Amino acid sequence: MAFPVRIPGCDVVEPPQPGQLFSVVTYEAPVYDNPSYPWFSGPKAAAMTKALRAALPGGVEIAFAPVDRSLVFQPIHGDPTTDETFGGWTDARATLLRGDRSGSLSVNVRESRTPIPPCVAGDLDERRRLPDDTIVDTHDTWYETNGVRTLSRSATAYLPDGSVAHAYATDDASDGSGYTGTVPLTIDDLVAVVTVPGLRVTAPVPPGTPSPPESCNIWAESSPSIDQAQARRWDAVLAQIPLDGLTLDPPLGALLPASTGGACQAVRVTTPGRRSRLSVSVSIEQPLPQELSSNDGATSRRLPDGTVVERHESRSTVIEPSPSTQTTRTVTVTRPSRTQIQVTSGDGPEPLPFELLEAIASNPGLEVSR
Known part of the structure; x- marks a missing residue:
């Protein structure tokens, strides 16, 4: 570019600088x-x-x-x-x-x-x-x-x-x-x-401001994308599901696309004594399991209409802030229509019971609207 040059609002203009490239790589969660x-x-x-x-x-x-x-x-x-x-x-x-x-x-x-x-x-x-x-x-x-x-x-x-x-x-x-x-x-x-x-960095935070929504993923086969209208219909269903007096931050009912397709939401359970992470994902065109399993930490069963319900429990050791063992429970419901709902609870001292997770995943409203 031509130099010298005048820039409105600047008393002194310095000459152009050579471009620089840099990258930042982070590994921490x-x-x-x-x-x-x-x-x-x-x-x-x-x-x-x-x-x-x-x-x-x-x-x-x-x-x-x-x-x-x-x-x-x-x-x-x-x-x-x-x-x-x-x-x-x-x-x-x-x-x-x-x-x-x-x-x-x-x-x-x-x-x-x-x-x-x-x-x-x-x-x-x-x-x-x-x-x-x-x-x-x-x-x-x-x-x-x-x-x-x-x-x-x-x-x-x-x-x-x-x-x-x-x-x-x-x-x-x-x-x-x-x-x-x-x-x-x-x-x-x-x-x-x-x-x-x-x-601004110094702007006060209004009392009672919730945490922002968390990122979430779908641990399933790649799913076709879900449009916003369908996600909003599912939101209305999730918002009405009884949750046994649990307090969620934020409430269920704000699905967003996942990077692999489908839609999901992750929230925090803030009820004293039951603090944990709860995630819900919905994906479509998923394969219906053909064989049922019953092994260490995992069971599955087929309902009369052909729906397959899978339960899985796993444990992991967390080092920080202090060594502890955490349990994660997951219920996956795959319907004959190939719609799959997965509900997971973990990241806390005690995950939510399988019965509650299955009640969410089995809600008939979580189906593709035609």
């Missing part, structure tokens, strides 16, 4: 309560998620996708002593739909103790200075790879409390539908997103 980041937690992530979604302009929808692609802020990995340059952020991403336009949005937030960076040619188009001393850098650009052009827009806010919020939108829908030629959010939309008060 994702958890919200990372002691290295005391400002962040599960409820904080949920409050930020709510604020972010409320900041989207009218007429914008979040595409039906797994939790980690549904604009839900994810755990922070690593430690500040090693991630000072490239880590230490929580991010949320999704495919957005706006009329006939679609594209991706990624938002990340971190706490920073470093000075606001200088204006660098090629990195921004404008630096805005807001009345509360917030500084927002914006950039509207494109890049091309193998002849395919991607349009992108971004806004980065440096907030007075030390928060840095970055929003990046492109015309790449990231859900397999390809490049649409239009970015679903304007620069002003992105500025509104990164400056919403609820994203």
Whole structure:
């Protein structure tokens, strides 16, 4: 690009810098309560998620996708002593739909103790200075790879409390539908997103804020995808199933797609003395078991209508925070229609009883609507 160049809002513009590539690989299990980041937690992530979604302009929808692609802020990995340059952020991403336009949005937030960076040619188009001393850098650009052009827009806010919020939108829908030629959010939309008060590191978390939804998977053969309308019908069924006085966070009835197809939801059982993790998954076009089993930890039986009910119990040793043995129970119901419902309870001192898991999995409403 030509240099020198003037950038609105910048008193001094530094020359362009050579591009850099880097990658980050993490191996630890994702958890919200990372002691290295005391400002962040599960409820904080949920409050930020709510604020972010409320900041989207009218007429914008979040595409039906797994939790980690549904604009839900994810755990922070690593430690500040090693991630000072490239880590230490929580991010949320999704495919957005706006009329006939679609594209991706990624938002990340971190706490920073470093000075606001200088204006660098090629990195921004404008630096805005807001009345509360917030500084927002914006950039509207494109890049091309193998002849395919991607349009992108971004806004980065440096907030007075030390928060840095970055929003990046492109015309790449990231859900397999390809490049649409239009970015679903304007620069002003992105500025509104990164400056919403609820994203700030110091923003208080309202009392009673639940934890964000957990990611889930389906341990079955690959399943065709489930559309949102079908998932919502199943949600209504799950929300009405009696649960023996259990308290769930959040309640059942919010299925999302799984990465292998089908739909699933994972929730926490918060009832004192029964704390555990409960997951429900529904997949279709699954093979109906032909042989029944009765071996160590697993049994199965066939009902008069041909439905096969399988029960499985396993134990594992957990080292942290202190050595303990955890039991996991799973009930899998496969119907002649090849719809399969799997309900699992574990990750706690005592899983829920098989009878309750089977009552959920056997509900006749969890069938494909024709």
